[in-house]
Amino acid sequence: NAGVTQTPKFQVLKTGQSMTLQCAQDMNHNSMYWYRQDPGMGLRLIYYSASEGTTDKGEVPNGYNVSRLNKREFSLRLESAAPSQTSVYFCASSESPDSGNTIYFGEGSWLTVV
Amino acid sequence: GQSLEQPSEVTAVEGAIVQINCTYQTSGFYGLSWYQQHDGGAPTFLSYNGLDGLEETGRFSSFLSRSDSYGYLLLQELQMKDSASYFCALPNFNKFYFGSGTKLNVKP
Numbered sequence: 001n002a003g004v005t006q007t008p009k010f011q012v013l014k015t016g017q018s019m020t021l022q023c024a025q026d027m028n029h030n031s032m033y034w035y036r037q038d039p040g041m042g043l044r045l046i047y048y049s050a051s052e053g054t055t056d057k058g059e060v061p062n063g064y065n066v067s068r069l070n071k072r073e074f075s076l077r078l079e080s081a082a083p084s085q086t087s088v089y090f091c092a093s094s095e096s097p098d099s100g101n102t103i104y105f106g107e108g109s110w111l112t113v114v
Numbered sequence: 115g116q117s118l119e120q121p122s123e124v125t126a127v128e129g130a131i132v133q134i135n136c137t138y139q140t141s142g143f144y145g146l147s148w149y150q151q152h153d154g155g156a157p158t159f160l161s162y163n164g165l166d167g168l169e170e171t172g173r174f175s176s177f178l179s180r181s182d183s184y185g186y187l188l189l190q191e192l193q194m195k196d197s198a199s200y201f202c203a204l205p206n207f208n209k210f211y212f213g214s215g216t217k218l219n220v221k222p
Contacts (some may be wrong), residue, residue, distance in 0.1 A: 033210065040215075042215050043212040045211070050208040090157070096208075103203075103205075105158070
């Protein structure tokens with residue numbers, strides 16, 4: 001029962017470096033999401049993918065790119081990391097949000113940009 | 115757009131009942147969900163209300179009033195393990211929007 005798996009769990013980057021966060025789900029869900037969570041704040045949507053082959057911007061997309069590689073995998077790329085991108089990143093998936101279906105989260109990736 | 119408001123922190127004693135409120139604004143309503151997140155962990159689903167009224171799941175209940183754009187999460191017989199952050203969330207056409215969360219502190 002893996003659910004949503006994301007890697008790496010922890011990463012330290014220098015300003016200007018690039019990296020990709022990987023995410024995979026094994027629940028055959030159509031929708032996948034990337035959120036960031038800053039201390040004392042809620043989850044803010046970065047990008048989402050309603051189905052394989054489609055991606056759309058969320059609330060805070062600047063500085064990020066995504067790829068929906070196939071139905072299982074949805075990656076998040078930071079092209080030139082900035083200290084403001086220090087955060088916890090959560091990948092998530094759902095069958096479809098329209099009927100209130102549950103959204104399932106990965107364990108999170110703690111990213112520090114110095 | 116969508117917005118959700120909930121109190122930032124609530125404190126209660128073990129065995130008590132606590133209510134966490136959520137008011138929302140949304141352009142299209144598909145229900146209100148609640149999620150729990152322990153420190154260092156991932157959010158996990160607790161409850162969903164698609165229609166007005168009360169939904170009960172064990173010690174947890176959730177209420178929705180669509181006319182008031184308001185909902186709450188009710189936790190009964192509080193236990194120390196209920197200390198966590200609780201988020202209300204709006205599913206909205208291919209997206210889920212989350213409130214900023216309510217940190218619940220349960221004291222002995």
